[in-house]
Amino acid sequence: QVPLVDTAGGPVQAGGSVRLSCVFEYAYLCMAWFRQAPGKEREGVASIFSRGGTTDYADDVKGRFTISQDNAKKTLYLHMNNLKPEDTATYYCVAKGYCAGVQCGCELRIPGYPTLVPGTQVTVSS
Numbered sequence: 001q002v003p004l005v006d007t008a009g010g011p012v013q014a015g016g017s018v019r020l021s022c023v024f025e026y027a028y029l030c031m032a033w034f035r036q037a038p039g040k041e042r043e044g045v046a047s048i049f050s051r052g053g054t055t056d057y058a059d060d061v062k063g064r065f066t067i068s069q070d071n072a073k074k075t076l077y078l079h080m081n082n083l084k085p086e087d088t089a090t091y092y093c094v095a096k097g098y099c100a101g102v103q104c105g106c107e108l109r110i111p112g113y114p115t116l117v118p119g120t121q122v123t124v125s126s
Contacts, residue, residue, distance in 0.1 A: 011123045012083055018122060020078040020091055028095035030106035031076045032113055033067060035089035035122075042115065044108030045091070046078060049098075056107040060086075083124045090119035 012018050020033070032047035046067035047056045055067055066079040076093050098104055100112030 010121070011125060014083060014085055014124055014126050016083050016124075017079070017081045018083065019080070020093070020120060020122075022076050022093035024074045024076070024095055027071060027074055029098040030110075030113075031067075031069060031093070031095045032106070032108060033076075033078045034092045034094060034113065035087075036092070036119075037086075037089040040089075042092075044113075047106045047108050048076070049106040054106065058108065080122070083122075085124045085126045088122060088124045090121050092117050092119040 010018070024031070027050065029050050030047060031050060033045040034042050035045050036042040043058060045058050045061055046065055048054070048067045048069055050069055050071055053069070057065065064080065064082045068077045068079065069075065070077070078091070080087065094113040094117055096112040096114070098106070100110060103110050
């Protein structure tokens with residue numbers, strides 16, 4: 001399933017804030033945001049377990065980014081504060097079931113999050 005990213009990132013100055021959102025057609029147990037900067041591998045940014053709200057963050061966004069959800073609207077959010085130029089990347093919202101093979105959980109390190117989905121560009125200028 002391809003989620004709809006309904007809030008474009010766009011350009012922003014360092015120190016600024018952006019909120020990304022995307023809508024899923026179905027409710028998923030695990031939802032996450034990944035990003036990929038030019039010349040770099042895709043990396044997990046934040047994930048959330050939809051039942052209970054347990055979250056997981058990449059170390060370099062802890063304290064600055066917040067992932068949240070609206071289950072009724074099947075919507076996932078990423079609130080990004082105090083943005084830095086190194087946050088410049090294409091951001092992807094993805095979702096999966098709770099288990100991928102024998103590995104279960106919503107943490108970013110657990111495999112199973114899709115890779116081929118549309119993203120939205122966030123560009124942070126210094």
